Amino acid sequence: MLRIQLHLLATVITVTMLSIVSSLHADEPASMFKAGYSNLEITAGTQMRDAGIELARQLRAGAVPMPAKAPPFKGEPWSYGNVRQELD
Numbered sequence: 001m002l003r004i005q006l007h008l009l010a011t012v013i014t015v016t017m018l019s020i021v022s023s024l025h026a027d028e029p030a031s032m033f034k035a036g037y038s039n040l041e042i043t044a045g046t047q048m049r050d051a052g053i054e055l056a057r058q059l060r061a062g063a064v065p066m067p068a069k070a071p072p073f074k075g076e077p078w079s080y081g082n083v084r085q086e087l088d
Contacts, residue, residue: 012052 041047 009052
């Protein structure tokens with residue numbers, strides 16, 4: 001469920017950023033920013049933004065999982081790095 005909410009939030013952010021970019025380039029040809037025909041309502045962007053903000057407000061940070069502590073080392077260290085230099 002959280003994955004779907006985060007995906008929706010990312011989609012809303014992307015749509016919002018695209019609308020901001022297109023408004024900044026209002027002097028550019030309109031054909032550059034048209035994505036094609038859409039059946040969305042005129043207020044669809046606002047509705048998606050509001051839904052994304054509401055979903056983001058519902059997210060709560062959980063407890064950070066801590067791994068179990070490693071047992072004390074009881075063996076011999078590997079030989080790499082413990083080998084004397086070769087003089088030949």
